[in-house]
Amino acid sequence: MSDPVGPEDNDTRSPAKAARPSLWLTALSLTAFVVLIGLGVWQVERRAWRLALIDRVEQRVHAPAQPIPSPATWPAVSAANDEYRHVSVSGRFLHDRETLVQAVTEEGPGYWVLTPLKRSDGITILINRGFVPSERREPSTRQAGNPDGTVEITGLLRITEPKGGFLRDNVPQHNRWYSRDVTAIAAARDLRNVAPFFVDADAGSQSAGGPIGGLTVIRFPNNHLIYALTWFALALLLAGRLFVTFRGGLFRRKIALNGFVHEPAGGLDGPARRTGSDAGTIVEST
Template sequence: MSGIRTVTSEAKDVRRKAARPRLWLTVLSLTAFVALIALGIWQIERRAWKLALIDRVEQRVHAPAQPIPSPAAWPTVSTASDEYRHVSVTGRFLHDRETLVQAVTEEGPGYWVLTPLQRGDGTSVLINRGFVPSERRDPSARQDGNPDGQVEITGLLRITEPKGGFLRNNVPQHNRWYSRDVAAIAAARGLQNVAPFFVDADAGSQMGGGPIGGLTVVRFPNNHLIYALTWFALAFMLAGRLFVTFGGGLFRRKRFVHEPAGGPSATARRTGSDAGEIVEQT
């Protein structure tokens, strides 16, 4: 009988060892859990940043128009501190140097009309006067909307868009533009002393027969809470799996059944001549 007990004990040891997860899998699971929690926390922080950005931009858009930054301040103009500021600028349009940039708007496909506005101090600012459909891309089709004298433009300050649009590069030599790259447009049109930003003209600056202004889209996707909940959910699912693997056995109750004498395992353990075996079940 002692031999039978030894075999049974060894079999149990083998089963326990087989049930233990490999060390590398354990380390990988714990690392993944920590990474998922970190990603969730990062998304919560991103959400707070995005909400602050939206609030800041809303305040800028609806604030009274202020003069554009002076040339001395141009090197410090940035997305964080200046984009979408409500600004005003006065000058004279150089219509013979306008640039058409491909666009898709709520009005349909067409072009943005970017025209240099020459100021009294000799500097220039590119003005996105607004949208025109393809059939009005030729300036001769909208001459009534091209003023010759001095004008005042109000709109939103926008940061230059270098290198082209999504999967498309600007081709200045062929006059094909997919983004409002201020430096490249200025070089292609032979402009000097140009501000490193442009201004999206608002609807109030629109002139009869001219481009449609006021179409700036101010939208910031804010899905960070959904992303955070997703990462946390995955982390808790993984934690549940780890709990089952490592700690589930702590809560299993040991049950004992009495096997009648003479049963198939009766020879394994007896306490009397006719006693049944005490069998542990899990």
Template structure:
């Protein structure tokens, strides 16, 4: 009788052991399965990021092409008078920037503002000079780029109004604040952007248009 009882106990232990092994196998996934799941999730994230970048680049390309087309259309359009005070409140980049405009009046000598710039010609300055329009308001005119070695020449221009002249150029929107890394410092007369309001305040100008004009090549030295 004892051997039979022993076999029964052995079978029972074996069944319990097998059951435990089966339960353990189902409850704990292998490390290989977890790794594959992680790789799949990382791959999905990568695909989503790639799609997001692709959509962003496409939207940026559409925006850039639209901007190029708009600028090209405006700079080749017939020249019109620079906007007067009645329309200043409505001026924005979408509706007005790069319009081909005309201004007739007199420059203020000795009131230049030199704004730091980097162009294909190297480092230097944009020369902004206020011009009093015949209609009674003032516009800052970007007369062009000068290299660093000519800075003193434009800082020391003789003062007072000059002879009446007419210029044409492209209407540009003010650039408030400063450059990407540096802020304008009016007290030290250091300028990193063409901030119309700040320049007008620093120079004591009144009735100043909220935009400036990039003078055409034929007008820059008037």
């Protein structure tokens, strides 16, 4: 008569099943590992791109001033190729058509003063002459700083800032401006033949009593290395967890398949369940 299957046999089989990770969980973990590695590689590539961008901008800022792009090249002007170029332009300011754009600088809260500069060939360029505090908002408080006649301006070429600032849309009909939107400002001030960019005047272009120039902030956050290390660390932790899970599962399945591992003190010929002072070590699957 064969021995009936007892509770002990069921106990030794259940751990083997419990130790085996489910297929969907394994697939999900492997997918997450691949995604984390991909994110880490992407951040490494972004860091290389950002460093190259910073290097290009540094070269542009410190290069000798060049004439602004000609009208024929305006459609090709872009942030990647032209922003922060050191440029120069000459013409006559149209002070009666200036626009104040809200700003916060190292000088405190106030406004950027954007004044159209009309060249002799009829081309108009918006010039960010610089910053004025709130108490000098009215043009009458700074008439002495508004030069007449032809002036030469040097500064940095900037790309238009359409629509408005963070959570604030420009309201041209109420003369409220939160960004330097060249197209909208030109339309509001009835300007013609306007360049699709503006120029941040440098400190050397400011006049006594006029706006404070040279306050352009050039800052490119570069946290990509930290992000890359974070993604790679998460991938490493996940890989370690997978290793422990699978290695532990294989070990437990081996124990479960063998049932009890008996190491008798008297050698291999000893009884399987000897008790007493010379009993061997019984290792039971858990």
